[in-house]
Amino acid sequence: GQNIDQPTEMTATEGAIVQINCTYQTSGFNGLFWYQQHAGEAPTFLSYNVLDGLEEKGRFSSFLSRSKGYSYLLLKELQMKDSASYLCAAMDSNYQLIWGAGTKLIIKP
Amino acid sequence: GAVVSQHPSWVICKSGTSVKIECRSLDFQATTMFWYRQFPKQSLMLMATSNEGSKATYEQGVEKDKFLINHASLTLSTLTVTSAHPEDSSFYICSARDRDTGVNFGSGTRLTVV
Numbered sequence: 393g394q395n396i397d398q399p400t401e402m403t404a405t406e407g408a409i410v411q412i413n414c415t416y417q418t419s420g421f422n423g424l425f426w427y428q429q430h431a432g433e434a435p436t437f438l439s440y441n442v443l444d445g446l447e448e449k450g451r452f453s454s455f456l457s458r459s460k461g462y463s464y465l466l467l468k469e470l471q472m473k474d475s476a477s478y479l480c481a482a483m484d485s486n487y488q489l490i491w492g493a494g495t496k497l498i499i500k501p
Numbered sequence: 502g503a504v505v506s507q508h509p510s511w512v513i514c515k516s517g518t519s520v521k522i523e524c525r526s527l528d529f530q531a532t533t534m535f536w537y538r539q540f541p542k543q544s545l546m547l548m549a550t551s552n553e554g555s556k557a558t559y560e561q562g563v564e565k566d567k568f569l570i571n572h573a574s575l576t577l578s579t580l581t582v583t584s585a586h587p588e589d590s591s592f593y594i595c596s597a598r599d600r601d602t603g604v605n606f607g608s609g610t611r612l613t614v615v
Binding site for chain 1 (some may be wrong): 545596605606
C-alpha cells in the first residue's frame with residue numbers, strides 16, 4: 393500500500409534549527425512535496441524534490457533520497473511565525489498526492 | 502506563476518441547499534484538477550480527480566451524486582455540494598496540475614451548513 397510517515401509533533405526554540413523527517417512508500421514516484429499549513433488555512437507550497445539531494449530556498453531546505461524513500465525539511469533561524477503544521481506529500485505514478493498527516497511544529501521563545 | 506484561484510473562500514448555507522465552489526488556474530492550463538476535503542486535525546482527503554472534458558473519477562466512499570464535479574475547460578473546475586447537510590461542513594481545497602511546477606493548491610473554501 394501507499395503510506396507516508398512523519399512525526400506528529402515537534403517543539404523547537406526561536407532562532408534554532410529543526411529537521412522534520414518524512415518516509416514514504418508509493419506506487420511509482422513523481423516527486424516529494426512539503427507544505428506549510430497554518431490553522432484554518434489551506435496548505436501553502438514550500439518545496440518540491442524529484443531528484444536526490446538538497447534544495448535550499450532561503451531559511452527552508454528540503455532533502456530527498458529516493459533509494460531510501462526518505463525526505464526531510466530543514467528550517468533554520470526559526471521564527472515564531474513558523475509555528476504551523478508541515479505536510480509531507482509524495483506524488484505517485486498517477487500524479488496524485490499521497491499526504492502525510494502532518495507534523496505540528498511548536499516554536500517556543 | 503502557477504496560481505490557482507478558489508472561490509468563494511467561505512460560505513454559509515442552509516441545510517438542503519446546494520453550493521458551488523470554483524477552482525481556476527489563472528496562468529496555466531490544468532488538464533487535471535483535484536478536489537480535497539480536510540477534516541479537523543487530519544490531512545487532506547482526496548475526493549475526486551477531474552480531467553478536462555471527461556467525467557470525474559471519485560475516490561471510494563465519495564458520493565458522486567452529492568459532490569458534482571464539472572471540468573468544462575482547461576482553466577476551470579467546479580465542485581457542487583448538492584442538498585448540503587451539516588455533516589458536509591468542512592474545508593474544501595482544489596489543486597491543479599501544471600506540468601512545469603507540479604501541483605498547485607487553491608486557498609480553500611470553508612463551508613458551513615446550518
